[in-house]
Amino acid sequence: MKFSNTLIQWYLQNKRDLPWRNDTNPYTIWLSEIMLQQTRVAQGLPFYLRFTKAFPTVFDLANADEEAVLKLWQGLGYYSRARNLHKTAKQIAFELNGEFPKSYKELLHLKGIGEYTAAAIASFAYNESVPVVDGNVYRVLSRYFDVETDIASAGAKKEFTQLAAELLPKGNANIFNQAIMEFGALQCVPKNPDCGICVFNDSCLALKMKKVAQLPVKSKKLKVTKRYFNYLVFSDENDNTLISKRTQKGIWHNLYEFPLLEAETAETDIAILELIQNQNFVDNDIKEITLHNTEAIVHKLSHQHLTIKFWKIKVEKTLLNGMDCISASKFPFPIVIYNFIEKEWL
Missing domain, CATH: 1.10.340.30 (Hypothetical protein; domain 2)
Incomplete structure (x- = not known):
């Protein structure tokens, strides 16, 4: 032919x-x-x-x-x-x-x-x-x-x-x-x-x-879900931090991340700050909380748009199960988190 x-x-x-x-x-x-x-x-x-x-x-x-x-x-x-x-x-x-x-x-x-x-x-x-x-x-x-x-x-x-x-x-x-x-x-x-x-x-x-x-004709449009992620980047007196494996089904299954506070809507920074202060994410006294990126990172996946902020949280005592930054960086992360790690630590 x-x-x-x-x-x-x-x-x-x-x-x-x-x-x-x-x-x-x-x-x-x-x-x-x-x-x-x-x-x-x-x-x-x-x-x-x-x-x-x-x-x-x-x-x-x-x-x-x-x-x-x-x-x-x-x-x-x-x-x-x-x-x-x-x-x-x-x-x-x-x-x-x-x-x-x-x-x-x-x-x-x-x-x-x-x-x-x-x-x-x-x-x-x-x-x-x-x-x-x-x-x-x-x-x-x-x-x-x-x-x-x-x-x-x-x-x-x-x-x-x-x-x-x-x-x-x-x-x-x-x-x-x-x-x-x-x-x-x-x-x-x-x-x-x-x-x-x-x-x-x-x-x-x-x-x-x-x-x-x-052409080609394609009428079906993908429904996009919006999610709001606040990652809590803890650090203690030894510059250790906390990471954990994301075991739940869905995006980034079995990858690692910082402790996550997910909000249902686009909350104000003040509202998120209050949530962090009022919830016991770690058994440790908080010395300081700073927002790393005042302008949120919008990370687009095929079916979800994630609005992401990183909060740096310094604590008084040694973190239980804490890990030094270089060791932590060797684990597999979603690229948006690894980019933060690379910029801040490596």
Whole structure:
């Protein structure tokens, strides 16, 4: 098909030189796909390089401590990916003797591997003729073929997967899947693509009908919850502080943080100060309380916007279970907390 051949030719001339494309190792392909979910390549690449250096094989990852995995992941976000990655590595290493399943259907039996990741590994590592459908693919196909199906609707995935499957050239699933994803990432970008230089500018239906900006259709909007975090950074006469693991389910599970006072609404600084003074967070007399950042940090996650303030609290006596700052910094933290630690202590 002309579309497929043109796309592959474009890819061969324009593709980025990325380390996971240099071989067909399912382990490194799997790592890259998990790391690049909801993450730009430029952001994910340094993490990938550090990760593969620390854990060059699936056995190295499986045998690692979860905190070591989370520490290397620190700053990449969506930490459930790291925890699931670790669990899946254990399954592959200890139940499958380090051997990845060799087909799309078998890959789906692994924990944390869904249809997209299974298709990526199957086609990139084993050249299995199965389509990979991500946001880039939705965008390219919806524009080129003028598909107005809402990509957030129930039947969209099946429709686009079937269309992508029909375009797969026989024996070239590997290169075609990489080509269409790369085309969406570099050329057919979400906003203001340069259609004048596009290899499909004579055949793209969206361009012909001036609908490029309207496609793909996505009507479902994510509900964003607002939360207000006040972190209490205690310090004693020895400059020790307090941190603890965030064990409750939800954001930042199993990462570390300072004692947290979460307010239901955007309380005034005076109201928060009174709450700190009136609640016994530690069995110690408070000498001084200062607000580190009068202008709150707004930390945006996919479904939550966190308004964060750090309160420095000096106490009289030695903190029970206190830890020196350098030792504390070695634990995995949400990046917004680690940035504070790095600025204040390191």
